[in-house]
Amino acid sequence: MALTQISSNKCFGGLQKVFEHDSVELNCKMKFAAYLPPKAETEKCPALYWLSGLTSTEQNFISKSGYHQAASERGLAVIAPDTSPRGCNIKGEDESWDFGTGAGFYVDTTEDPWKTNYRMYSYVMEELPQLINASFLVDPQRMSICGHSMGDHGVLICALKNPGNYKSVSAFAPIWKAYDATRSQLDILIDQGKDDQFLLGGQLLPDNFIAACTEKKIPIVFRLQEGYEHSYYFIATFITDHIRHHAKYLNAWKTPNKRISSGL
């Protein structure tokens, strides 16, 4: 699979690149964004996968969330795929915002006419990581996953169905449904804007999820952030906490402040 570099911009000492490739799973050209921190020049870095929410592309996260500084300091590579196959010319794919284009939901569809292209689960779980591991200096053993909204859905599916694959998980305003989540050793950080219209509209049901996780003893810290809603402004505010959360588990040692005493 050949990678075509679409763009490359230096950012906080690292490089924010966008690539395009022919996806086998999705049977179309797919773009994804990859941020390589300065450390990636010499060492294998851990990789954080970001799954964007509905209507997003690979561009939203990299331009709006302001994660580059934290990622650069912590030495994390950040991979952000598109949210669905594009240009597949399937009838009805552009009809609604939460179905079809831009709404892959990170599942493998089983019905026609979608099933040829709409296989985001396999793309995110298998094809993309293989491509990334082969193309960049990343450590395949150290992967984490983080998402927003629909992306969290994917996050949860991927993480909870593949325990041990990801070192850590976090989510912004996840779309939760009650899951038959297996016991996980993951420590999950979740931020939710209190003024999120989806929350207010009842589409996000954190209480149920929390209750379920409490019962299953899945450790979660769920933060309801006063005044914040669903947008990338909300993501931008807390992305650093999430990156730090992931860095902890990805053993990214390069911390910005020199608080660590020599005795340790």
Place this chain on the structure above:
Amino acid sequence: VEEESGQELGLDRSTPKDFHFYHMDLHDSEDRLQLFPEENTRMRKEVVQAEMANESRGAGDGKAQRDLQEEVDELVHLYGLEDDHELRDEFVDENMPRTGVSEYPPYVMKRRDPAREQRDWRPSGETAEAEDLGFGGWGSAGQCQDLREAYRYTHGRASEEYECYVIPEEEDEEEAADVFCVTCKTPIRAFQKVFDEHKEHEVIPLNEALESAKDEIHKNMYKLEKQIIQMENFANHLEEVFITVEENFGKQEQNFESHYNEILETLAQKYEEKIQALGEKKKEKLEALYGQLVSCGENLDTCKELMETIEEMCHEEKVDFIKLGKFLKAKTDVEISAQPEFEDQTLDFSDVEQLMGSINTIPAPSAPVINPQAPNSATGSSVRVCWSLYSDDTVESYQLSYRPVQDSSPGKDQAAFTVTVKETYCSVTNLVPNTQYEFWVTAHNRAGPSPSSEHAVYMTAPSPPIIKTKEIRSCEEAVLICWESGNLNPVDSYTVELTQAESPEASGVTESVVGIPTCESLVQLQPGRSYIICVRALNTGGPSVRSEPATVHTIGSYFRLNKDTCHPWLIISEDGLTVVRSERRIPARELSSSDTRFTRCVAVMGNLIPVRGHHYWEVEVDEHLDYTVGVAFEDVTKQEDLGANCLSWCMRHTFASSRHRYEFLHNRTTPDIRITVPPKKIGILLDYENSKLSFFNVDLSQHLYTFSCQLHEFVHPCFSLETPGCLKVHNGISMPKHVTFY
């Protein structure tokens, strides 16, 4: 000084273990190696003795002078001193008699012959002892001076003397010897070994024997050198004693002379007085008698005239007879007016007697001078008192008196203790620590005591302080220690001593912090080490011994719960790390408000060391317990709940209806946070530098929440129990890795 008799001194022959003192002539002027034949030496001996005899007899008259001169010349010749004019002059001068001063001839130490010679070390005039003071006396300072110079000659030479030693050669043999028989101690030819006499003997090569002989010689030379030094030292010492004795006797003479003169003057005075008194008395009496005599004579004349007149009248048969009767009635005073005897006039000699009596006594000494206390010379129970005598009085003993310094009330004096010593110092023991004592000393001899010296104040060192080990607070960079003084009265300062425990004796380095005015100290330390800490108290007497040590580990932060802040319903464990709220409690009404103790909120604070940087500790909790943990300023209002004001930040857990609720409170506000797995052990990180307070689930390494808090002052950990149960604090833990990310 040893007296040897009949010791041969052949170095190659004598066995090393019998090395004897080598008689050195310290008055030597040149090196002489000649071996005097026996006859000469004997003769010399006699001559010398004769000289001494002559000198002692002939001192003081002109003939002796001449003789002396001859003798000196002879001596000079015999000893080969011709070249040495200085010495000769010395001799001559010394022999000149001096007026008035002692006439002792100079002491001349005889030159010793290097080889096979022995003489008495004692002065050669020993045989002249009978002549009384035949041995040389140190006549005068001048002679001493000369002798000292004579010594000087020998000092530099002593070591050269033996270098000129020549090992007397063996008798020449026809063939050279090539082996050495150890048994016979003689060189032999190898083939001689075969012969009878050496058959059974041990034999070693000759060069070996020579080597060992050389070793022996070197050893002996070394010993010799040492003995020479000893002798020189001894001679110096003798010289000092000589001078001292001379001076002492000089003083005695002076004393006696002045005393004696005083007596004579007194007697002379008495004589004058008495003579004069007698003269006057005599004159008085004689004048009286003379007067009487004169008047007697006049009466006599009158009577005679009367007689004649009467006789005349008798012849003329006048009738004036009758008138005579009147005249005859006039009595003549025939009483002697003055007593011819002497009155009893015993002279009063009592003062003379006293003087005479005291002529034999030495005066009482003058007062000693007591020294001020030498710094650091005292211990907690003893001081070393020193004094000096700045006079040459004879002293037989000193009496040192002391008592504790009184506290201003001059009422009754405490009794003083007394110690009698012979030296000019005394270590007085059994004293009370950190106390001032006044000391004074008197010198005593047969005549009585001297006046007292001034009173000097000495102070015993203090008792060691006692570290309050239960109140030690530490972190990775410092420790705050406090202690009890250990002394009733104040001390001057304290010293804290630290040694690293890992390498105690190896490096032997002990750091000290000195001049600490109060009973606490904040000391900077290195992280990740163990230290042993002691404290000493100091006063003018010196330092106390070390207190019992305390150990500090600079791993994590270490604190204990402060009993003074504890709400009455809480009990703190002995080790200061567990707090329990029991079911029973005192009714709330009885609790009065307080600044230090929590009265509304059932809480307690810990005593964290007031050092910035970061501190980490953990709290073990029960899932079903309602508790609050966090930090607060020291002056947080004790009447409010933790987190209800802006002086405290804390995490609160409430368990109700099977649901766990977590709040992160400051100024009554909390973010909305859900935690699915209730922590059993909460890690708390206080970061002054970044103004943050973070909470963690230790078992899951899960970060729970971080406050950003403006910490303008130091804060302390705080804990409260809203329902009965217990909290256990764990500290002295270094920050886990996951915590470092925050």
